[in-house]
Amino acid sequence: xxxxxxxxxxxxxxxxxxxxxxxxxxxxxxxxxxxxxxxxxxxxxxxxxxxxxxxxxxxxxxxxxxxxxxxxxxxxxxxxxxxxxxxxxxxxxxxxxxxxxxxxxxxxxxxxxxxxxxxxxxxxxxxxxxxxxxxxxxxxxxxxxxxxxxxxxxxxxxxxxxxxxxxxxxxxxxxxxxxxxxxxxxx
Numbered sequence: 447x448x449x450x451x452x453x454x455x456x457x458x459x460x461x462x463x464x465x466x467x468x469x470x471x472x473x474x475x476x477x478x479x480x481x482x483x484x485x486x487x488x489x490x491x492x493x494x495x496x497x498x499x500x501x502x503x504x505x506x507x508x509x510x511x512x513x514x515x516x517x518x519x520x521x522x523x524x525x526x527x528x529x530x531x532x533x534x535x536x537x538x539x540x541x542x543x544x545x546x547x548x549x550x551x552x553x554x555x556x557x558x559x560x561x562x563x564x565x566x567x568x569x570x571x572x573x574x575x576x577x578x579x580x581x582x583x584x585x586x587x588x589x590x591x592x593x594x595x596x597x598x599x600x601x602x603x604x605x606x607x608x609x610x611x612x613x614x615x616x617x618x619x620x621x622x623x624x625x626x627x628x629x630x631x632x633x
Contacts (some may be wrong), residue, residue, distance in 0.1 A: 451562070453471045453485065453538075455469060455470065458511045464489055467487065467488050467490060479633075482501050485498050507544070511559050514558050516532060518550055526544045543567065543633045545571075549601065549623060550625065573623065574623060578602050581602050582599065595610070596628075620632050
């Protein structure tokens with residue numbers, strides 16, 4: 447059990463009999479009335495984000511979750527296959543437990559969240575950014591750089607993202623995994 451004073455980003459709660467991870471929280475002390483904590487929580491199974499408000503000092507049930515480093519090996523008919531970096535054991539996760547799978551390439555390092563009591567894998571998480579090579583994009587118009595214009599591009603994993611006009615084919619770029627946005631070119 448934890449109180450609202452223990453809230454932090456990444457804390458996993460057992461809320462409404464489902465596991466939720468806190469993505470944002472804010473302690474609010476209005477001038478009139480009791481204090482409360484406003485949170486944004488993401489359901490681990492469905493990926494849906496909900497807003498919730500807890501009264502200050504309320505006890506909530508936490509879940510013990512471990513983060514284990516794994517390496518993505520390949521995808522087959524059963525799902526995505528990963529190898530534990532320390533024990534070299536392989537596990538297979540179904541497609542619904544692997545968000546952002548379309549920007550994950552073979553050999554990619556990922557973190558798998560595992561429920562500590564049941565040893566059940568909950569979800570796979572990519573790093574905050576990944577580096578991929580652009581395999582196809584239309585050429586940008588010369589001189590059209592006055593605005594922040596974007597064009598579609600296909601990366602080596604097959605995902606389609608929006609990139610600036612100056613990005614060409616065979617350019618290695620960094621992509622933010624949370625929203626598929628272009629970050630920068632990589633040397």
